[in-house]
Amino acid sequence: MPAASPAAGTQRAAAGRAAALPWTSYAVSLGDSFISGEGGRWQGNISLREDETTDMYGTDRAARGCHHDGTRCTKNDPTQVHVESYRNPVTGKVNGCHRSDASEIESARFRHTKNFACSGATTENVRLNGTDFKGEDPQLNQLREFLNDHKVKLVQLSIGGNDLQFSKIIKDCATNFMAPKVTKPCQATWNRKLPGLLDGLAERVDRVIGDIQTVLRSRHQSGAQIAVQTYPSPLPPGNGYRYPEKYRDRYLIGGCPFYNADSAWARDALFDPLADRLKSVAANREVHFLDLRETFAHREVCAQGPRQAHQGESLHHTLPAEEAEWVRFRGTGLYYSQGQTEEAFHPNYYGQRALGNCLERFHKKVADSDRPQEWALREHPRKGLHTHAAQGRTRPDVTDQHAS
Template identity: 30%
Template sequence: MKLFLSPATRPGTAHPWLAATRALVAAIAAAATVSAFIAPPAHAAPAGGDDWVVSVGDSYISGEAGRWAGNSSDSRQTDALGDAAYLDAGRSESTAGCHRSSSAEIRIGQAQSVNLACSGAKTATSWNSSGEFKPGLDFYSDAAGNKGQALALQDFASAHRVRMVVVSVGGNDLGFAGIIATCVSKFMTSPSWAPSYCKDSTMVATNFSATNRAAVASRIGASLTNVAKAMAGAGYSPGEYSLVVQNYVSPLPRSSRIAYSEAGYGRQSTYGCGFWNADLDWASGTAVPAINSTIAAGIAASGLDGVHTLNVAALFTGHELCADTTKKLNNTALTDWRSAGAADVSEWINEVRTASTAFSDYYIQESLHPNYWGQLALRSCLRQVYNDGDVRSGSCTAAGAGLTSVGEPAVTVS
């Protein structure tokens, strides 16, 4: 998901998250469609060489915000990856703006990995307002060399032995990033005695309507079908690889667990979490569950057998943005992100930034995404799901303080 804000001021193992989707699946059954695709002549999947895992989808798996290990008023305290964080093609990005960071979760280490996901991507190929190409999970191609992620996967899998494909997609189709931007804008521009809540906005009513969620679930289903078609086009039978679909973490705490008062401007101007309490409760209690249930409905709509799921909805509990169990590093005695205990006290979500930081080292699109620590936690989840090639489903949660032997937050998959 991708977030854009403008500056403002305010006056004065089973599939546990598939259970609640039957009604939504029924709503989309008649309307579900599959993206057009003409398969090339089939050939056998590569028989030798290293095993590979591939990520496709959006910013929540591409590695957006992976440069920053926590939040601080001093960027030097949290800059884990430096200026080259998103340069996945040597001195440049292979696709401008995709932000495929070196901390991205697909780098699990038990197999070779390639990251085809792209920040800002939807189920279908598009271009953003800046003219950047955003490959969808389709077979788009053009004379400029742009490819949809399904076509890129097919090409890659034709030459490499792919054992697992991991998908994270759907948030941008539901417009969640734009809704979050609206939430912050309403926090900064409405007074505390008469707050304007984004949860009550027309945008929310439209984007989260049953009709729109059914349409998005249908598109997610078509995207997953495209992944399967890409692998078939590369010569794979269904049993020769595993498909894993990952849902979204909850990035914000409920109002009962937020560290900073909603009075004044500080919740946004100082701490980067400018949401009214009512909108915090809506985001964590309604919006994220609705998005994740739409993804589950999309899996069902695909009609694919044997899809594995990785449920990460509760993974960041206690490490959400502005949770009362976290601190900005500049408010601790720690030197920087390398200090012992930094991951334990830090937020695992990047703070919301506005155009006022446009000339800093930050990107606005990094806002409200899993940061370096968050991505390493997700990586550990995914490694456990990969399970040395014996891929399984599961729900991933944090497993206490400290880092593992490979420097990742401790998590467990059950």
């Protein structure tokens, strides 16, 4: 009888481990800052200089030991939100993976969760045997190791934004607004660059999803659900701002230094084409697709309707979610500074809670499905965190399903 190959022995060992794992199963997240929890320190916005002795009218969840009115705090400790992922272990700087305690996967109320996502990650940092990032192995190498003694029921993926240089686009557009005498809206510059960046994105995301499927099969857990999601727009439509298109109003007060034209352009030329490519890849790979583009409708930074926190509110008496912006504003600037530049235009605490609610409802819809489905979840205007409507369909059928 021929000797068994090492590969066959490894497969049998993996199968044995999978059969012996406890019944509890995990929901895990992979990807970048929009799912890692960047911005989760803040619950709402307020245009004040950061003061470690106050809780910033209840917006700063890192404040500790504060009096009931939000003053005389004993310390300001962002590690209470981001724990060990606050600092980059390679550089020692405070630009780590920023996995927050309110991240989408943690807010979804799954019994067991694991967040592998990392702020700033590209597809190459997620891929199996890809590139290390911020002192960590590629995320799928971490997942493969995790699967040795854990079962997984859901792998949720948010990726592609950093491949398209989201942060540079945001920076350029904001810089142009803040120097109106020498610059114009940024769309002209990026209209020349975006087609090339978008061209190869579908292929890179496809490789990531293929690697996820390979890792799950290698640990005999191919029954786990895989879902790829889009990005919620952090900015309102061009005609949806509550502040005039002026430096003082949009930048110094609102923390949203963008031209109307650039906001409209970002939706049409950036978020929509990216979503189209992610949707196409999900269909080709036969995995679920969650469209979050309009999840923050009427809750974007500087949108008409919500407001900033005001005096009298504190961590003991917070700005209500249904009145707040769900996106972190630009909290660093010439006249005041709060937190870190990386946090800007990411879902804040309320936004992450809302995304978690979306994910929880989405998973309930697809958990028992043996066919990939497409879903779009949208926030009902001017209502709170748990008022999302879901619309979806099973591929390749066109039967609609609705949840109120």
